[in-house]
Amino acid sequence: MRAKTPNESLAVLTDLVLPGETNYLDNLFGGELLARMDRACSIAARRHSRRIVVTASVNHVAFNKTVPVGSVVTIEAKVSRAFNSSMEIYVDVWIEDRQSGEKTKVNEGIYTFVAVDETGKPIKIAQVNPETDLEKERYEGALRRKQLSLILAGKLNPNEATELKALFN
Template identity: 45%
Template sequence: MEKKPCSNSLAVKTAHVLPPDTNNHGTLFGGRLMAYIDDVAAIAAVRHARKPVVTASTDSVDFLEPVKEGDSICVEAFVTWTHNTSMEVFVKAVAEDLLSGERKVCTTAFLTFVAVDESGNPAPVPTVYPETELEELLHKEAPLRAERRKERRRNSRQLATKFGTSFPWNKGV
């Protein structure tokens, strides 16, 4: 499988933040932004793998600045690292006040996707390589993030087992 540069997977989406997209504070719903992030990150992952993908995890979505009604939101994503069947995708969202031109990074996130074959089984993906200093920084730190993901996933599985499927969990309440 041929190696591909991070830049080959770049995906960008820009949207106008309208009243139905906002909460009672006049700012973009966090869930709406999270949907944009997952959508654009998935496009970047498919663009890299040229196969269908599924979201395996979202490390965190850090809301750094509010996005106001009337702003635009530009979500950019690219594959930073690969491992057999999985891809780490970095996402950055930039809000722009369309009247003043002021721009600010409002959110960053890392997501992991797994490529799948026609039967839904994990499928191999090409190796990705960085070309810029910033891509190199993200690529170099990716194995540590991957290890943290594995540990977080183990903890999540333990909690799922302890809590099970019934509610309420505390039968004494």
């Protein structure tokens, strides 16, 4: 299995925020945005693995800015790192100014997906070969984030989290 670049897994979804998808302040519901982000991440994970994929966890979501009704929203998802059967997908959310066309980053998230066979059993997938500085930064951070998640879940002894320990030494 050859390693793939993050761009080979890129998923971009662009959509309009409609009034029925907003709260009383006319901003996009957080849950609606999470669903859109999950779909984009699912496409990226599927493109990377060429397998059935399932959401394993939502590791981080930052709602940094509101998304007003009428906004054009673009969601960009890329696999930042692949492990044995799991993949970390980093997703960025942008809105476009209706007048100038200028894009502003409003949200981001980190999801974990697992590639499975037709019976739901996890299967091995190709690794990721980061190219840009941002891809390399996200790739390196993915192992630390995975180790932290495993520690919090009680599946890894903190003394074995070498990447995390290196941050403090």
